[in-house]
Amino acid sequence: MSSVNLVNQQWQMLVFERFMEILKTPYGNxxxxxxxANAINDAESLKQIVExxxxxxxxxxxxxxxxxxxxxDLQQLHSLPKNTLGYAYAEHMLGNGLKPxxxxxxxxxxxxxxxxxxxxxxxxxxxxxxxxxxxxxxQLQAFVTAQLHISRFSLAMLAKxxxxxxxxxxxxxxxxxxxxxxxWLMGKQAKPLFxxxxxxxWEKPLAQLQTQYNILLDIPATSVSAMSTSNN
Amino acid sequence: MSSVNLVNQQWQMLVFERFMEILKTPYGNxxxxxxxANAINDAESLKQIVExxxxxxxxxxxxxxxxxxxxxDLQQLHSLPKNTLGYAYAEHMLGNGLKPxxxxxxxxxxxxxxxxxxxxxxxxxxxxxxxxxxxxxxQLQAFVTAQLHISRFSLAMLAKxxxxxxxxxxxxxxxxxxxxxxxWLMGKQAKPLFxxxxxxxWEKPLAQLQTQYNILLDIPATSVSAMSTSNN
Numbered sequence: 001m002s003s004v005n006l007v008n009q010q011w012q013m014l015v016f017e018r019f020m021e022i023l024k025t026p027y028g029n030x031x032x033x034x035x036x037a038n039a040i041n042d043a044e045s046l047k048q049i050v051e052x053x054x055x056x057x058x059x060x061x062x063x064x065x066x067x068x069x070x071x072x073d074l075q076q077l078h079s080l081p082k083n084t085l086g087y088a089y090a091e092h093m094l095g096n097g098l099k100p101x102x103x104x105x106x107x108x109x110x111x112x113x114x115x116x117x118x119x120x121x122x123x124x125x126x127x128x129x130x131x132x133x134x135x136x137x138x139q140l141q142a143f144v145t146a147q148l149h150i151s152r153f154s155l156a157m158l159a160k161x162x163x164x165x166x167x168x169x170x171x172x173x174x175x176x177x178x179x180x181x182x183x184w185l186m187g188k189q190a191k192p193l194f195x196x197x198x199x200x201x202w203e204k205p206l207a208q209l210q211t212q213y214n215i216l217l218d219i220p221a222t223s224v225s226a227m228s229t230s231n232n
Numbered sequence: 233m234s235s236v237n238l239v240n241q242q243w244q245m246l247v248f249e250r251f252m253e254i255l256k257t258p259y260g261n262x263x264x265x266x267x268x269a270n271a272i273n274d275a276e277s278l279k280q281i282v283e284x285x286x287x288x289x290x291x292x293x294x295x296x297x298x299x300x301x302x303x304x305d306l307q308q309l310h311s312l313p314k315n316t317l318g319y320a321y322a323e324h325m326l327g328n329g330l331k332p333x334x335x336x337x338x339x340x341x342x343x344x345x346x347x348x349x350x351x352x353x354x355x356x357x358x359x360x361x362x363x364x365x366x367x368x369x370x371q372l373q374a375f376v377t378a379q380l381h382i383s384r385f386s387l388a389m390l391a392k393x394x395x396x397x398x399x400x401x402x403x404x405x406x407x408x409x410x411x412x413x414x415x416w417l418m419g420k421q422a423k424p425l426f427x428x429x430x431x432x433x434w435e436k437p438l439a440q441l442q443t444q445y446n447i448l449l450d451i452p453a454t455s456v457s458a459m460s461t462s463n464n
Contacts, residue, residue: 012399016255019395023248045402142409150405155398159391163251166387167244170277173382177374181413 015040040152046110052149053194062195066112069199072100086202088126123198135175139183146187185219247272272384278342284381285426294427298344301431304332318434320358355430367407371415378419417451
């Protein structure tokens with residue numbers, strides 16, 4: 001075996017080990033996710049993600065300036081009109097007992113990729129209208145997978161969630177496969193969301209932003225009704 | 233820990249071990265699939281699949297009579313008109329160097345479930361218009377997952393294929409996620425195919441059967457065009 005193949009095989013074994021670890025932990029275990037991400041995300045594929053995202057000016061600018069959301073006052077956002085992004089985000093965060101994340105140090109584009117995705121994760125929940133149930137997380141994960149184009153970590157997380165469903169929650173299989181399908185289709189149809197400076201948009205109506213970014217909330221219904229019509 | 237929990241935990245560990253084994257083998261390794269299926273398919277979920285399928289009279293009859301395809305003469309089928317199921321099946325089998333499977337002994341409905349799915353697998357390839365590439369297999373797997381409603385094994389195979397894609401074939405991630413999504417949507421829309429006695433239908437036009445069983449070959453295109461229209 002060549003040394004390249006050996007390194008590759010060792011890497012795969014590490015990934016599979018971390019995958020086994022996360023399988024055995026409850027959903028939402030951040031250290032296990034972090035361990036899996038660190039193992040599976042090689043520099044080459046991260047570079048490709050950054051390049052693909054940077055084809056869009058919003059992401060390119062965000063990477064260049066390493067733009068962050070800054071301090072977020074949930075109580076203040078919660079006082080905005082109920083149809084705004086800010087109110088919906090605050091309602092989501094307060095309703096789920098969540099706090100905005102303090103970003104870690106950013107020394108590289110790869111750090112920014114992870115930090116931006118992490119600090120905007122709950123905003124993506126709001127704009128894609130996904131809740132924090134496991135089905136909601138799967139839908140958003142599939143959406144993110146489509147938006148990132150070639151994310152090893154996102155694919156592995158989807159695989160993990162399907163296998164856990166097979167073993168632990170078989171009766172929810174259809175709901176979760178529907179969620180995965182919906183998220184993937186929505187993520188492919190939506191405009192690129194990476195790098196959007198959401199904190200400048202708090203006062204915008206949520207529905208207006210969803211239209212602007214082509215976030216189609218009724219994709220499966222649209223598909224099914226379109227298909228039924230065309231086959232009747 | 234209660235004894236039930238202990239048994240459950242031991243079962244999960246066995247499933248995860250078999251999952252690791254199949255991850256490390258090349259695609260299409262039947263012994264590894266068989267080992268995973270035997271580990272993950274508990275009697276209770278198989279019983280539920282049989283019950284759900286048997287709500288449809290075709291499957292109910294097939295389970296009752298344990299109907300099999302019988303001997304298949306590929307050369308004879310290949311002499312049928314080119315628009316028939318028989319010709320398309322023979323073309324698929326001969327073109328891929330495949331031979332019809334000799335079914336094993338059937339002592340139980342669960343055996344019949346596996347035997348029927350195995351011996352009709354390549355007919356399902358033909359009627360769903362999926363090839364034997366990995367993307368084609370993923371699409372058919374997702375189709376089968378939808379048709380079986382609650383198959384632990386099918387979900388685990390999808391999980392396996394997503395994780396292998398993440399690690400081995402990242403550049404094909406989009407193609408494979410598209411295939412999974414397409415197969416799932418097609419499988420949900422199609423009428424139940426389990427138990428159909430395909431060998432009585434060899435002379436029927438393939439396109440007619442696809443219409444009859446609501447097998448929608450252009451689902452993603454339909455969805456996307458429908459969605460684009462509704463948002464322009």
